[in-house]
Amino acid sequence: MTNHDNNNRIHKSEKITTYRVWDKPSRLFHWVNVLLVLSLVFVGLIMLFRKDLGIDALEAKIKLKELHVIIGYLFAANLLVRIIWGFMGNRYAKFSQNIPNIRAIKQYRAALKDGQNPQYVGHNPLGKLAVATIMLTLTLIMATGLFRAGTDIYYPPFGSAVTQYIAADGVDATLIKPYDETGIDKSKLAEIKPAKSFAGKVHLYSVYFLLFLIGLHVAAVIQAERRHQPGIISAMFSGKKSIKGPIEDKD
Numbered sequence: 001m002t003n004h005d006n007n008n009r010i011h012k013s014e015k016i017t018t019y020r021v022w023d024k025p026s027r028l029f030h031w032v033n034v035l036l037v038l039s040l041v042f043v044g045l046i047m048l049f050r051k052d053l054g055i056d057a058l059e060a061k062i063k064l065k066e067l068h069v070i071i072g073y074l075f076a077a078n079l080l081v082r083i084i085w086g087f088m089g090n091r092y093a094k095f096s097q098n099i100p101n102i103r104a105i106k107q108y109r110a111a112l113k114d115g116q117n118p119q120y121v122g123h124n125p126l127g128k129l130a131v132a133t134i135m136l137t138l139t140l141i142m143a144t145g146l147f148r149a150g151t152d153i154y155y156p157p158f159g160s161a162v163t164q165y166i167a168a169d170g171v172d173a174t175l176i177k178p179y180d181e182t183g184i185d186k187s188k189l190a191e192i193k194p195a196k197s198f199a200g201k202v203h204l205y206s207v208y209f210l211l212f213l214i215g216l217h218v219a220a221v222i223q224a225e226r227r228h229q230p231g232i233i234s235a236m237f238s239g240k241k242s243i244k245g246p247i248e249d250k251d
């Protein structure tokens, strides 16, 4: 949208105020997370459709998993920093200020239906629900991914505990290799299998749910930008929002 279009939409009697909203760590987390999630989806899809793509060798299968897990560590580190920041950051970054509230959502939707246009510096009530759901889903994907990394290819943080557990008597656990049963106590491997496959299923279905949430989030942000809250997209780059008239989330 050009400045000219923007100016046309500004009612002359209402003052525009610019607020600092998203602090640097929040913005950095957001865009690094977008990049890493896209990369993980990309490598994950190759893993899922490996055979259709003609990638049959066991070595290639393991290499793909290793690549996915290494990107996964960056994703996990970024998410953990954001979780810590959720307790330390500015008021708009804090989890305590972003807890979804059903009553507020109902009031917000009723206000929109009524033709009003309530403005928020931070997330609007629906945005709070979306962000909380996305954060919880990301955390579940991280936890199941790390568990899978340990049980599937014996990568940290749980890999060495897993190899020590499944190593046959007298076998050096550090010599155990993924997808190779040499030195493994098969009954112990069978014991961890249900938990391993459960974590794999939760990981995959949470990823599908995340993709659905991403679609919803992007569509909702574009709609809000065009209809009710111009400037919310650029705010995730600049950290600032310019809002015409009064705001709902003053304190």
Ligand code: HEM
Pocket (backbone or CB within 6 Å): 037, 040, 041, 044, 045, 047, 048, 065, 068, 069, 070, 071, 072, 073, 075, 076, 138, 141, 142, 144, 145, 146, 148, 149, 150, 152, 200, 203, 204, 207, 210
């Ligand atoms: C949003 C982030 C993530 C996305 C979108 C994602 C996506 C995927 C997908 C599509 C698969 C294929 C599922 C399958 O083959 O059954 C997969 C598998 C896997 N992911 Fe992730 N993943 C993410 C984060 C992580 C993290 C943080 C880790 C660990 C550091 C991780 C570790 C694994 C492992 C070990 C597998 C292999 C499981 C298997 O072969 O069954 N993932 N992931």
